[in-house]
Amino acid sequence: MSDIAIELRGIDKSFGLVHANKNINLTVRKGTIHGIIGENGAGKSTLMSILYGFYQADSGDILVGGNRVTIKDPNAAISSGIGMVHQHFMLVENFTVLENVMLGAEDSQILNTSISKARVELKRLEKEYALEVNPDALIEELPVGLQQRVEILKALYRKADILILDEPTGVLTPPEADHLFRILGQLKDQGKTIIFITHKLREIMAITDEVSVMRRGEMVATRKTKDTSVEELAELMVGRRVLLRVDKGEANPGAVKLAVENLTVRDSRGVTMVDNVSFTLRAGEIVGIAGVAGNGQSELLEAISGIRRAVSGTVLLNGKPIDVTGHADPGDLRNRGLAHVPEDRHHVGLVLKFDEAENGILGYHNDKRYLNGVFLDTKAIQADAEEKIRKYDIRPPNPRLKTANFSGGNQQKIVLAREMERGPDVLIIGQPTRGVDVGAIEFIHKRIIEMRDQGKAVLLVSVELDEIRALSDRIIVMFAGRVVGEREPDATEGELGLLMAGVEGRKEAAE
Amino acid sequence: MEFFDTIVAILESTIRVSVPLIFAALAGLFTERAGVFDIGLEGKMLGAAFAAGAVAAVTGSVLMGLLAAILISVLLSLVHGYASITQRGSQIVSGVAINFIVAGSTVILGEAWFRQGGRTPALDADARFQTVTFPFADAVKDVPIFGPIYSNLLSGHFILTYVAFLLVPFSWWVLYRTRFGLRLRAVGENPGAVDTAGISVIWLRYRAVICCGILCGFAGAYLSLAMSAGFVKGMTAGKGYIALAALIFAKWRPVNIMMACLLFGFLDALAIRLQGNPLPFIGQVPVQLMQALPYILTVILLAGFIGKAVPPKAGGVPYVKER
Numbered sequence: 001m002s003d004i005a006i007e008l009r010g011i012d013k014s015f016g017l018v019h020a021n022k023n024i025n026l027t028v029r030k031g032t033i034h035g036i037i038g039e040n041g042a043g044k045s046t047l048m049s050i051l052y053g054f055y056q057a058d059s060g061d062i063l064v065g066g067n068r069v070t071i072k073d074p075n076a077a078i079s080s081g082i083g084m085v086h087q088h089f090m091l092v093e094n095f096t097v098l099e100n101v102m103l104g105a106e107d108s109q110i111l112n113t114s115i116s117k118a119r120v121e122l123k124r125l126e127k128e129y130a131l132e133v134n135p136d137a138l139i140e141e142l143p144v145g146l147q148q149r150v151e152i153l154k155a156l157y158r159k160a161d162i163l164i165l166d167e168p169t170g171v172l173t174p175p176e177a178d179h180l181f182r183i184l185g186q187l188k189d190q191g192k193t194i195i196f197i198t199h200k201l202r203e204i205m206a207i208t209d210e211v212s213v214m215r216r217g218e219m220v221a222t223r224k225t226k227d228t229s230v231e232e233l234a235e236l237m238v239g240r241r242v243l244l245r246v247d248k249g250e251a252n253p254g255a256v257k258l259a260v261e262n263l264t265v266r267d268s269r270g271v272t273m274v275d276n277v278s279f280t281l282r283a284g285e286i287v288g289i290a291g292v293a294g295n296g297q298s299e300l301l302e303a304i305s306g307i308r309r310a311v312s313g314t315v316l317l318n319g320k321p322i323d324v325t326g327h328a329d330p331g332d333l334r335n336r337g338l339a340h341v342p343e344d345r346h347h348v349g350l351v352l353k354f355d356e357a358e359n360g361i362l363g364y365h366n367d368k369r370y371l372n373g374v375f376l377d378t379k380a381i382q383a384d385a386e387e388k389i390r391k392y393d394i395r396p397p398n399p400r401l402k403t404a405n406f407s408g409g410n411q412q413k414i415v416l417a418r419e420m421e422r423g424p425d426v427l428i429i430g431q432p433t434r435g436v437d438v439g440a441i442e443f444i445h446k447r448i449i450e451m452r453d454q455g456k457a458v459l460l461v462s463v464e465l466d467e468i469r470a471l472s473d474r475i476i477v478m479f480a481g482r483v484v485g486e487r488e489p490d491a492t493e494g495e496l497g498l499l500m501a502g503v504e505g506r507k508e509a510a511e
Numbered sequence: 512m513e514f515f516d517t518i519v520a521i522l523e524s525t526i527r528v529s530v531p532l533i534f535a536a537l538a539g540l541f542t543e544r545a546g547v548f549d550i551g552l553e554g555k556m557l558g559a560a561f562a563a564g565a566v567a568a569v570t571g572s573v574l575m576g577l578l579a580a581i582l583i584s585v586l587l588s589l590v591h592g593y594a595s596i597t598q599r600g601s602q603i604v605s606g607v608a609i610n611f612i613v614a615g616s617t618v619i620l621g622e623a624w625f626r627q628g629g630r631t632p633a634l635d636a637d638a639r640f641q642t643v644t645f646p647f648a649d650a651v652k653d654v655p656i657f658g659p660i661y662s663n664l665l666s667g668h669f670i671l672t673y674v675a676f677l678l679v680p681f682s683w684w685v686l687y688r689t690r691f692g693l694r695l696r697a698v699g700e701n702p703g704a705v706d707t708a709g710i711s712v713i714w715l716r717y718r719a720v721i722c723c724g725i726l727c728g729f730a731g732a733y734l735s736l737a738m739s740a741g742f743v744k745g746m747t748a749g750k751g752y753i754a755l756a757a758l759i760f761a762k763w764r765p766v767n768i769m770m771a772c773l774l775f776g777f778l779d780a781l782a783i784r785l786q787g788n789p790l791p792f793i794g795q796v797p798v799q800l801m802q803a804l805p806y807i808l809t810v811i812l813l814a815g816f817i818g819k820a821v822p823p824k825a826g827g828v829p830y831v832k833e834r
Binding site: 052054055073074075077078084086088090091092093094095099100103104105106108109110111112114154 | 687688689690691692693694696697700701703704705706707708709710824832
């Protein structure tokens with residue numbers, strides 16, 4: 001009996017010209033939690049997809065428990081005892097927990113008998129691993145934390161000994177993430193092997209036994225977690241030294257630039273997403289809005305930037321009202337000094353089929369400097385793009401390249417350059433570093449602080465609590481569409497986490 | 512009593528015209544629940560009706576006619592499946608193309624083979640479906656109320672009529688009580704979940720599409736071998752689209768589908784009955800208005816009365832493994 005759960009030897013995989021995995025070797029010991037860390041696009045997910053049979057490696061061997069196996073589809077992975085919890089849950093939302101758990105593992109053609117068997121088995125698993133969930137609840141009615149639990153149960157139901165978790169904490173509140181870590185610890189104690197993929201260094205340090213670092217398709221190092229440090233891992237990931245802490249001085253808040261009063265916004269289904277929210281934003285300060293995704297931050301940003309109509313409330317920009325309940329026009333707001341970096345750069349921030357130079361003027365294409373009579377002044381646009389590329393270190397430095405071909409971090413820099421360079425009074429930024437690698441994060445954070453120091457008012461929305469805490473001068477926490485608290489940036493993560501989960505906020509509101 | 516007889520007559524013809532709608536809507540149910548939208552129900556039904564008429568005319572066998580209908584309809588379904596599942600093409604374009612190809616080619620082939628202006632030869636009684644008479648139907652005919660209901664409304668339909676109505680609970684059972692049904696519904700909602708569970712998305716969707724073909728085959732055979740005695744060009748006359756409307760109206764649920772088809776059939780029967788007869792207070796109603804009623808009703812009801820019809824979430828979207 002070997003103590004090796006999984007061994008990968010020389011795994012190689014290309015998608016066309018992209019060499020996603022280069023000669024990867026990896027050894028995962030039985031009964032351990034093995035972290036795999038790397039920037040976006042480092043090849044972590046591709047490697048795991050190969051292990052789970054989603055893709056075939058071009059070459060290389062997979063050994064499970066010391067035996068060479070061919071994993072040609074997920075079915076083969078499942079029968080080798082490998083289970084996977086995907087980043088985007090693979091659940092059927094209008095099915096019950098029970099139906100989801102047994103889907104694909106039903107043991108007869110007629111459902112009734114499978115259902116009763118599955119119910120018994122699920123009860124046993126729940127008890128054994130303390131993973132309680134109502135088997136008859138519909139998935140769409142469960143909070144994400146519980147949905148993730150169903151994914152874990154699915155794998156255990158299929159008798160997985162090796163669990164792969166792909167970026168499992170991205171959708172969780174801090175308390176939910178802590179709970180997940182406890183569950184993983186229990187699973188480990190029961191002898192399961194866990195492969196934990198993330199780009200968050202803190203999580204790696206918190207729960208893994210060993211960690212492997214990937215960079216640009218290569219496995220660059222494997223360390224025992226207790227023998228390494230956050231700084232070393234960050235350096236291995238990026239390939240150079242990275243400043244993890246953001247250096248910033250005291251804020252010098254000035255006049256109120258943006259005043260939001262009693263703003264209420266509903267979504268297309270008529271559900272109230274922003275509920276009577278009020279706050280102010282001053283020149284020279286960064287206000288961070290913390291909250292778990294889906295608690296109204298997106299709708300708040302959209303309403304202020306004129307993309308979504310609000311139901312009621314007022315917003316003053318430089319003391320003058322914005323017609324948020326009527327015909328607020330994003331173009332007009334831009335001219336009044338409000339710039340907006342949308343949360344979703346692929347669908348809102350950029351036209352991916354346009355080249356870099358075109359995206360660089362999007363929304364500002366009526367500015368005189370880009371026009372030559374009624375025509376676009378292509379020379380000026382080109383020169384403008386080249387300057388932004390230089391200033392924001394956008395790579396590759398080619399204004400003619402289609403935006404879709406830039407990496408996430410560079411795409412984000414294109415948007416930031418466009419919105420920041422026009423010198424707005426108020427900058428609204430949603431998820432500035434989502435899908436952006438560590439090196440670019442550092443750069444983006446520096447630029448945001450610079451904007452503040454130039455006396456701009458910055459409203460920052462992010463689901464990354466670390467980012468909010470690092471950048472903000474004041475933190476507003478939203479839960480279920482309401483502002484449930486305001487804190488100084490030195491508030492502890494635990495305190496903010498409870499607010500974000502709606503626990504503390506309720507108490508406060510009751511008092 | 513005359514009023515009562517009129518009602519029974521209208522209901523009897525409601526059942527008669529609902530049958531192809533039920534077959535076609537259930538056909539659509541299987542494929543759309545699996546995530547493959549099918550606007551080509553019309554074309555498949557038409558192709559099946561032609562195949563049934565032509566083969567029954569040549570062989571003189573109603574069974575051969577039915578089998579030919581199913582065969583052609585399944586083949587057309589597989590074309591749709593190949594375009595939209597394997598090649599990940601647009602399901603709407605593929606469906607529309609099938610409708611056009613069938614509308615044209617049935618006439619051309621019919622004219623080339625039978626030289627009767629695109630019709631197939633009129634069928635003998637042997638080459639058509641026979642009506643089924645329930646026991647004692649004649650004996651109880653004159654019993655008031657019960658008599659007409661039993662003898663005229665329930666008895667005396669084609670065997671396919673009973674098949675259609677039995678298929679409603681059967682389809683429900685397949686979709687909600689079998690493993691195949693569970694997986695089929697899952698693949699229409701989140702094919703990723705099915706794929707990662709180790710089930711082939713492609714094979715599952717093909718099976719759903721084949722189910723659709725078989726049921727459309729029944730619908731077509733009913734038109735040319737039961738309702739009429741042979742194929743007439745364009746004889747589906749939009750029934751495929753009405754079936755599609757019924758499917759949406761019924762929110763993709765079997766029993767609702769039967770109700771919706773009966774409602775649309777009733778409007779159709781009423782339209783025929785009212786032709787030339789002025790309505791009280793309203794006067795003469797143009798027959799076109801009555802024919803348009805099912806569509807108008809669908810739009811109005813969907814717009815406000817029955818709530819939002821939420822289609823299967825992955826419907827219309829070809830499955831591509833995420834990259």
